[in-house]
Amino acid sequence: MLDRHLLRTQPEAVRADAKKKGIEVPIDRFLQIDEEWRTLITGLQARQADLNRSSKEIGALMSQGKRDEAEAAKETVRAAKEEIAAGEARERELEAELRDLELQFPNLPHESVPVGFDEDKNAIIREWGDIPPFDFEPKPHWELAEARGLIDFPRASKISGSGFAVYTGWGARLQRALISFMVDRQTLRNGYREVYPPYLVLGASLYGTGQLPKFEEDLYKVDDDLYMIPTAEVPVTNLYRDEILEAWQLPIKLAAYSACFRRESGAAGKDTRGIQRMHQFDKVELVKIVLPENSYDELESLTVDAESILQELGLHYRVSLLCTGEMSFSNAKCYDLELWSPGLRKYLEVSSCSNFEAFQARRANIRLRRAQGDKPEFAHILNGSGLATPRLFAAIIETFQQEDGSIVIPDALRPYVGTDVIA
RNA sequence: GGAAGGGUGGCAGAGUGGUCGAUUGCGCCUGUCUUGAAAACAGGAGGCGGGCAACCGCCCAGGGGUUCGAAUCCCCUCCCUUCCUCCA
Structure with missing residues (x-):
């Protein structure tokens, strides 16, 4: 609003x-x-x-x-x-x-956002690393995962239908390692407070963050007024719904791991191979509640925090500043992190880091008070993935695959995975 | 799931039809006093909305009703506590 x-x-x-x-x-x-x-x-x-x-x-x-x-x-x-x-x-x-x-008024784009309606109007802000060279033909992640027993696709669809993955053996281990690694980095190094939220929320929470009423068809509804979360953003942002925060409490920086559930009803038939688009996936979400005058600096540091994961893993990626037409309804400014997939030979979006300014706070009624007696004002709210696992998982095994199909584990992950290589 | 009792301002806690947006205590802010602080005393202080303003309206879990008038009475919903049941 x-x-x-x-x-x-x-x-x-x-x-x-x-x-x-x-x-x-x-x-x-x-x-x-x-x-x-x-x-x-x-x-x-x-x-x-x-x-x-x-x-x-x-x-x-x-x-x-x-x-x-x-x-x-x-x-x-x-x-x-x-x-x-x-x-x-x-x-x-x-x-x-x-x-x-x-409700029909979108958030207005920040002046620094390029005007345009196509992907080619997005500005590539920076790239990190190079497209990794291979002296053999790199395989897509589903072939690698299948060959090493990391993901069981046929049995996943047997038990849950399409759009689900069963991680098995070292695959399950790698998945769990990624989550721990990311949460540790965001909390211990980047200063976020860890939150482990409920996976089911009331409709009111979804109104607060804007998934309702417009995007009901993307949500799984399990009871009269209970929905499965499409992202941890929903429970985490709504923690402070209808509250007045003291200015000295800000910025509030929260990092939450959760599973996410999306019907992807508008994307049927898209990205069906592998684990690019799932009904259930895991994500570490970063949420910040900040003073209005700081929100653009906070957006930069939020983006850097998300990037730090990719850098430490040694993955090639780029940061794209979305143009006005590509941004979501409630965004004022948004950076996408795009991760290189050697198997697919394209960039995959693994994070969107957004400044909503007061747009979301107005809906969720999250305010701040600067000093005793001051009028409450709306806080600025930001969020970003830090990061989503399926595409990260895919990029890791594709990037570090060897000609024989084995996968070298990046240094930073070895203590978490417990091996140097998945042979 | 069953039974009972509750939801009032930052917190505690009064108020059961009429100047109650709400007594009081703690906490908070501003004065006086003090070198400074404490104490004491005096005063102030909620949220939302309309209006240039003076002011005015709405808000006692949420919604509906009765009444000239509701925090107070009636109905529905939600939540909390305790006991029982069930379970991890």
Whole structure:
């Protein structure tokens, strides 16, 4: 959600910025309804004030024993009440429409974001390492995994259907090692506080982070109002929903490992080979709640924190600054980390590091107070993966495969995996 | 799953139809006093929204109802505590 005040005072700027994301916003309709709503509520509140006054007078009359006068006053008030009730009904309508309109406004892109609608408008900010050279034909990860018994695809689909993987033997071990490695680095080295969240959340939490109402079809729903989390961002960000934080508590930096569950209903048939796109996958998520004036510096350091994992593993990747049209609805600025897959000969997205500014905080009602007596203001919220395992797993075994199909484990992971090589 | 009792301001804890947005205590802020602090005394202090402002409206878990008037009465939902049951 955007600030209503911004919509009222700078409608044309909002319209133009939203257009950069390719979104036509109903700003005219909003202004019209907003105007009507404000006129109505001003009048309604004056009425309500009259009524409150009258009720007090009746109370006074009653206590003085002037019953007749009191009864007469009641008659007058009763009529006024009906008018107010009608006004309130109209107000509820207008408010519902305002809320509905408000949800159609995307977050506005930061000025540093390139304007454009195609992937080729994304800016490659930096690359790390080189495309690893091979003196043989590198295999895709599913062939490597199959040959060494790291992932059992046929049995996965037998027990759970398509879009699931069963990690077995050294594969399971590597998977578990990656999670421990990443959580350790983000907590012990990069200063995040570890959170282990529930995997099921109430609808209210999904509204807070914006998955609902728009993306219900991507979620698994297990009960009346319980959903499986599509990312740890949901439980972790919502930890502070409806809270007012003290400025000295910020920044709050949280790192959470969780499994993630996505129906991927819009992506049926896409990336079906291997483990590029799964209904269930593992991810370490980083969330920051920060002071507004620091949020862009915090975005840079968040991105560096996510990158540090890839660097330590010795994987080639690049950082892409998404253009306006490629960013998600609630983003103000977003870096993607793209990891090189030698087997697929393309870059795979393993992390999106985003600054939502106050957009998400406004929805989730996460505020901060600078000093005693100050008005609360909305915090800025950022998140990024640090990182998602399936594509990382794939890139690791593809990058470090040997001609005989064995896989050398990167130094940093050896204490976690417990071997130098998966032979 | 069954039974009972509860959900009030940062916390504790009053309030069971009428100037209650709410007594009081602790904590907090500002004055006075003091070299400074403590103590004492005086005052202040919640959130959301409308209004240029003065002010005004709404908020006592959430929703609905009764009433001129609801924190207080009625209905529904949610949550918490204790006991039982079940389980890892």
